[in-house]
Amino acid sequence: MPLSPEIQDFILGFKGRWDPSVNAACERFFETCHASLPPSDAESLIESEKDVKYGPDSRHRLDIFWPANASKANTALPVVVYFHGGAFKAGDNTITPHLHANIGKFFAASGMIGVLGTYRLLPQARYPDGREDVAAALTWLHDHVHRYGGDRNAIFALGQSAGGGHLAMALYAGRLISDEGQSLVRGVLLLSAALEYDLGKEDRRRSMEAYYGMHDHNFIHAHSALGTFQRLSNDDDEAVGSTPELFVMVAEWDFEECARGNLNFLQAYYRQRRRLPSCEVLLGHNHVSYCLSIGLPGDEVGPKIVEWVRQCLE
Known part of the structure; x- marks a missing residue:
């Protein structure tokens, strides 16, 4: 059963148009959709802990959701961690009463540990803060998620938009390796990730110059997620790139900069590895829907992710 005609029509009303007003309209609309759902018995079967600290900064926070019977399970549960988007300067674990809790609760209701992670933002953040925050959050979960019934060897990291850019930079900079030399994550899912920047757009140029602390566009491109991947040597590729399963998702109505960046990443990935990662276009969706x-x-989409996690674990 697809999403309701009302939701489909709402998304099609914008198609590929993207700006802060469209993002705000999507948040208002989907908050209303979630708020209108009747109470669910599943809510009482989910426990949560908000604002769990994984580091010293006020932005170093996790919201953790888990099945109420997780501690009684015979086996530790898979862990799905979601890092939100926000153009490097906005976003949080909670943006409305139901968002992004809908994501954490969904994975908990699916028999997993659902985690929402946030990170430092502009104007305070400077490269590589976002990358390092994602790595620190995943390191903390690797060391502590057993308290919630989670399996440290079955952590799957999801990064949407800017969160996906930080996640990909962390992966290809070799920051997702445990002290034991093993990957912190079993899988990485890039969701409309910010892999490349269009510095010809004034707002993007200003943000990226602020984040990287310089006006050298060659440096900025070289240290984007795509640039970080392209700088990998064959030895680096074996060390940091091949262990986690990789899945790339983009929306049918993603905006041009995002779609082009992901296509360029897939081309670079194929040139380097002579194969493609798992990838999918989410039909009927825009950048956040x-x-x-x-x-x-x-x-x-939620069930697709659950299926991917389970296939990886098989």
Whole structure:
């Protein structure tokens, strides 16, 4: 069953248009959709802990959701960690009463540990803060998620938009390696990730110059997620790139900069490895609709992610 015609029409009303007003409209609309759902018995079967500190900064926070019976399970549960987007300067674990809790609750209701992670933002953040925050959050979970019934060897990291850019930079800079030399994550899912920047757009140029602390566009491109990947040597590729399963998702109506960056990443990936990672276009969705609609009737993206996690574990 697909999403309701009302939701589909709302998304199609914008198609590929993207700006802060569209983002705000999506957040208002999907908050209303979640708020209108009748109370669910599943809510009482989920426990949560908010604002769990993984580091010293006020932005070093995790929201953790788990099945109420997790401690009684015979086996530790898979862990799905979601890092939000926000153009390097906005976003949080909680943006409305139901968002992004819808994501954490969905994975908990699916028999997993659902985690929402945030990180430092502009104007305070400077490269490589976002990358390091993602790595620190995943390191903390690797060391502590057993307290919530999670399996440290079955952590899957999801990064949406800017969160996906930070996640990919952390992966390809070799920052997702434990002290024992093993990958902190079993899988990485890039969701409309910010892999490359269009510095011809004034707002993006200003943000990236501020984040990287310089006006050298060659340096900025070289230290984007795509640039970080392209700088890998064959030895580096074996060390940091081949262990986690990789899945790349983009939306049918993603905006041009995002779609082009992901296509360029896939081309670079193929040139380097002579194969492609798992990838999928989410039909009927825009840059954020597939995340904000997780948990709604007809949502197909949440179940896709659950299926991917289970396939990786098999």
